[in-house]
């Protein structure tokens with residue numbers, strides 16, 4: 001996270017001090033580095049430069065229009081999973097010809113809207129979906145470009161909630177049924193088979209499960225070609241892990257490409273990628289202020305103004321996010337073991353548990369690191385808390401890319417009887 005570093009005694013995002021930012025926009029606040037975002041995207045674009053490819057940023061990781069627009073302008077495509085994400089992707093300026101539609105439960109309205117928009121490809125996850133898409137496309141007098149998402153049954157070795165490539169998961173068409181499904185797809189007038197798709201899970205910290213999965217899909221593509229089903233696109237999904245703890249060393253873009261490219265190059269396909277976390281995760285922090293300290297005798301708590309509604313990952317996945325003081329001088333304070341907790345009325349509302357932190361005082365600013373992915377995207381209004389402001393920093397300037405919600409925003413659409 002070198003775009004977040006101490007300069008002139010304060011933690012900065014690029015050249016903007018998080019202290020001055022907090023004074024301007026308040027806390028809690030999500031702060032993103034434009035340079036980090038672009039670096040994440042270009043890492044993939046460069047690593048796959050010698051094959052035809054599109055890096056389709058997975059919108060679910062962070063769907064803010066400021067983030068999306070930045071990536072769209074840089075040349076990225078988009079991986080969407082809902083009509084809402086289609087709307088955002090188009091609004092942000094992604095060319096429809098670079099949008100792919102994944103997801104296990106696309107509704108007929110969503111399929112129709114995506115067909116109307118003329119997107120690049122549908123990643124179909126069941127025969128039911130395939131038949132619905134065929135019917136809608138024929139009604140509209142078009143052909144839907146389709147990849148089947150196959151479930152390669154490999155263990156991605158990640159948190160069970162975000163593992164998707166095992167045959168016990170709801171995702172994809174079971175590998176054993178793939179040939180039959182392709183035969184049906186090839187017979188339908190409303191769809192055109194163009195590709196094969198996998199996505200085995202998220203926060204992958206080893207490349208070997210990916211290597212296994214891509215080997216399986218390559219074997220499938222070869223068999224399909226023998227049967228005259230021409231697959232010219234392989235979508236390898238997303239999932240590359242990021243560093244959350246200082247001592248972690250997840251695979252780099254290059255490591256990732258080194259595992260996948262030999263197989264994909266031999267197939268002679270266009271490669272689609274769906275990375276989310278590895279583009280935006282370490283490009284963002286959640287900035288929060290310490291409200292109170294509490295020492296119960298058994299435990300010390302640092303109560304901050306951000307909560308599980310802003311960042312649910314610790315509560316939901318027991319995820320670890322580094323926490324850094326904004327004031328560099330605080331790093332010299334004696335360490336103490338604390339829980340960093342929010343104002344929400346649940347004991348599950350914590351950002352860090354039993355964490356050794358340099359002692360912080362009431363009023364201090366803290367940065368919860370690696371919060372760019374699945375932070376604001378999974379935020380809620382629980383406890384009627386307005387969602388945080390989001391800021392995109394570019395050099396020494398910043399733009400508010402989402403204003404803080406107001407109480408009026410929260411009740412808009414509701415009725416008092």
Ligand code: LLP
Nearest residue numbers: 058102199202203238239274275276277374
């Ligand atoms: N493609 C598909 C089909 C996916 O389901 C996902 C993520 C991605 C791409 C992007 O994966 P990434 O590159 O971001 O790992 N909320 C969880 C992560 C859920 C991931 C869901 N699918 C978390 O905070 O860890």
